Amino acid sequence: DAGVTQSPTHLIKTRGQHVTLRCSPISGHKSVSWYQQVLGQGPQFIFQYYEKEERGRGNFPDRFSARQFPNYSSELNVNALLLGDSALYLCASSLAPALQETQYFGPGTRLLVL
Amino acid sequence: AQSVTQPDIHITVSEGASLELRCNYSYGATPYLFWYVQSPGQGLQLLLKYFSGDTLVQGIKGFEAEFKRSQSSFNLRKPSVHWSDAAEYFCARREYGNKLVFGAGTILRVKS
Structure with missing residues (x-):
């Protein structure tokens, strides 16, 4: 079975631009979460979606937004990119957003903002 | 806010030696704890998890890993390290709202 997939794998943007990152969860998983991992740090929670509704949001500015589609795939959008947005963006999926559910991570999208 | 601390940024062990990576979590109700491993340029792979029950997972x-409530710790162990274990290891806990809160990670180097 396919795991969590993310596209693109790498991306280079300039300051002020907009970016869209995509994630397809494991088949049967209905919850998707997004994390930002800056070099040298642990991942930080950005969003969680379940059944197309936002279920949680981390401490990120409104430039960050996301959505989930009827097939449970998800997009993360970042507007007005800053140099500090350069990071590995990880998507994780789980069956549901319950405490005991394990989140499985994709390989990530590495974003470089110049 | 609840947090996870990994005191060691880097650890170097010889191949075949035993390994222990430390993780401490801040006070809270019974935590849901995880260890993930990340190889260079890769995503996170789940190594193990603790929700309740037997404290040795x-x-x-x-x-x-062993959960010790009295020490607020969830240390990861391996009796004999292989060169392929070289990677970065993250301890994490599940918080209310189902988000994962990660420690800063420990980079493991294995010398032959």
Whole structure:
């Protein structure tokens, strides 16, 4: 079975631009979460979606937004990119957003903002 | 806010030696705890998890972890390290709202 997939794998943007990152969860998983991992740090929670509704949001500015589609795939959008947005963006999926559910991570999208 | 602390940024062990990576979590109700491993340029792979019950948890690749409530710790161990274990290891806890809160990670180097 396919795991969590993310596209693109790498991306280079300039300051002020907009970016869209995509994630397809494991088949049967209905919850998707997004994390930002800056070099040298642990991942930080950005969003969680379940059944197309936002279920949680981390401490990120409104430039960050996301959505989930009827097939449970998800997009993360970042507007007005800053140099500090350069990071590995990880998507994780789980069956549901319950405490005991394990989140499985994709390989990530590495974003470089110049 | 609840947090996770990994005191060691880097650890170097010889191949075949035993390994222990430390993880401490801040006070709270029974925590849901995880260990993930990340190889260079890769995503996170789940090694093991603790929700309740037996405090010694077995995971993949020969890893185990022990939950000690009195010490607020969830240390990861392996009796004999292989060169392929070189990677970055993250301890995490599940918080209310189902988000994962990660420690800063420990980079493991294995010398032959």
